[in-house]
Amino acid sequence: MTDLIRFDRVSYRYPGGQDVLADVSFAIAQxxxxxxxxxxxxxxxxxxxxxxALCRATRGQIVVMGQNLSTLKPRHVPAFRQRLGLVFQNFNLLYDRTVFDNVALPLVIRGYAHADIGRRVRAALDAVGLLGKEKVLPLTLSGGEQQRVGIARAIVTKPALILADEPTGNLDPEMALEVMRGFARFNEVGVTVLVATHAIDLIEAVPRRIIHLEQGRITDKHPLAASKLKEAASHGHR
Ligand SMILES: Nc1ncnc2c1ncn2[C@@H]1O[C@H](COP(=O)(O)OP(=O)(O)OP(=O)(O)O)[C@@H](O)[C@H]1O
Structure with a gap:
């Protein structure tokens, strides 16, 4: 199976600080x-x-979608990043723009034709259950709906890889579960998904392989019971 992400003995240190990652190796399959x-x-x-590629490893090698990030030239970073879908805990929406405009933004930046934009935005909103909300402003939506707008924006370009950082951190349990199930649905149609989360209950509900970090190192001190881990592993590769 092809690796979409590979970390090979990666360390990272913020300028002037200590190592926050030390000797981290793992791979995520396509x-x-x-x-x-x-x-x-x-x-x-x-x-x-x-x-x-928002920062660069201090030591070791990272390859993402066939690109070795240590040799990625700064001028090619924006094009590389456009191939990813990024989802954040705090939604990062533009609150003076409609839902449509927020989701359309990555397509506008890439210079898509008007008709294409409309079609793709509606498909992305449909995928997160928000078709019909195109014209509203994000602040009139619930937290879960706002996060789904953020997810629609991340998937509208059909990225091969979605990275989500605590995507359910600001959501109530029901909405959080719906958002996590949404990631699993994208994964079922072939998208590679990596989610950073504290939410053990959600991992139990949507079990997948876990990469567990403690003080910047990978450990096998997983927070899930062994039976759940087995179940998660069986979902890991498809
Ligand atoms: N800009 C920065 N400069 C210096 N140190 C930083 C910076 N950002 C993060 N750190 C440190 O790096 C370490 C790892 O931070 P990171 O945000 O990756 O952890 P995390 O596991 O995502 O935590 P959380 O669950 O709280 O978001 C922490 O000790 C943090 O204090």
């Missing part, structure tokens, strides 16, 4: 969905930032 877990400060966000 078409896999996996979680990154670990206590606050373990380095989950840093792993996602490295994958999205």
């Amino acid at each position: 078409g896999e969905m996996a979680y990154i877990t670990g206590p606050s400060g373990a380095g989950k966000t840093t792993v996602l930032r490295l994958i999205a």
